[in-house]
Amino acid sequence: MEKQRYERPMIKKLESNMPNKFGMRTEYRPMTHIDNVAVKDLIDEYGSPLFVISEKTIRNNIRSARKAFETRYPKVQFAWSYKTNYLDAVCRTFHQEGSWAEVVSGFEYDKALHNGVDGSKIIFNGPDKTEEDLNKAIKNNSLIHIDHLDELYAISEIAPGLNKKAQVAIRVNMDTGIYPMWDRFGFNYENGQAWDALNKIMRTDAMELVGLHTHIGTFMLSPNAYAVAAGKLADLAIGIKDKYGHEIKYIDMGGGFASKNKLKGTYLPGTDINPSVNDFAEAITGALINSNFKPDNLPLLILETGRALIDDAANLLGTVISNKRLSDGRRSTILDVGVNILFTSFWYDHKITPAQPFTQYAEDTVLYGPLCMNIDVIRENISLPLLNKGDHVVIQHVGAYNMTQWMQFITLRPRIVMIDPENNVHVIRERETLDRLLEFEKVPDHLKTFDL
């Protein structure tokens, strides 16, 4: 007689009318394939854990975001936010789709050049630009978004020596009704700092004011905050035109659109409540079109959207190491995926789906990672089907920030593969090895040997 599929025995108390802190069972079907490639085959061939990026999803996301803006506004340019995910294969997918590069460090700047982005299509943001960085950026006609006065003074000293006019914008922070206000970056609108910086720029020959920039926050749930911000930048631009007769070329609204993830502490899944890119596009373009810009002379609209374009394009595959019972009777499951590679588990209740068939029986579970550390919790509580040791799970919407903020900590970082639109699998980042890591280390002679 053929044996039946084993499922571990389970019994749970029925608590009628009790709100369930383990949330809703959102997934009743296994996720056996990603872009037509079997999860099991991916793990057999490339190991577990494994990041899997869908090129098709990235392209769909950027195309529909462009469409959302381009159908509402005449001149739109996306710039890929490198910090969100700066794997070369990911950046180049965005560049093939027409996105410029948005970087916040010398390292990211060099990576954009290495990817073949022309200097004039690199937006250089952030508070930390060294003299060397500024030199390079001025020479390459990059768009330098000034964060503070020290940077403004540094540029006015460097540019004349290079016989170049630096192409600059300022980053503006402002009250958009969202708190806490991100006032640590750039110059404040309400207290006159922004005007002060603009006056300084307009009075020097070292710089040409080409744009105005803001980035009001991240995982924003309010399209209206963008409308307020766009209106304030438009006021500044029109004020500059009135005062100096100078026209800026672009308004850069930064990033920050919420992705479809579910923030911790919210009750409904993000797919149900978060505004769509269309909602943000409507708010921003509406505010610009309704501002005092002449209809035939609207500035270029730049967007540095990060997470909303990449989160749902990546999954993290993992494997069950063990099931355990905690002292208070709760079920816990240990995965081979730790917070060191899934940084976003601190912010999100990631959706997690088994990769093999399961029954309708589920158990409230705490999901731990493999690190021997108390902080290593992937989900504090999740209702999951009865997983066995060796079963695979798919952790969804992990494309933003994880593959840049991950740490080599306790374990080696895993491979990353990308599935192309024809469903071919490509390794785009190799797994770390001990040898690679040891290349960074040096042992002083007197510590080379010991007797135990």
Place this chain on the structure above:
Amino acid sequence: MKIKNNIAVSDSGFVFNPATGESFSANPIGMEIMELLKKGTPTQEISNTILEKYETDAPTIDKDLHDFIQILKQYTLIEEHGKA
């Protein structure tokens, strides 16, 4: 060790404890084990029965069965030897 006599286990996996008014739901293999426990079947024999019928291995069953019985005890559905 035995499931208490007054505990009702329905075919659909619904378990009711009239003494406390609490109800529970079990999956099919959980019910199967409860039925065996009700008859007073020793755990080793239960392990063997499951092992013959399902695609798994002895260490997994031993671990899962032990865990399941712990939970039945926690829910006070089981009476220990010697107790009424």
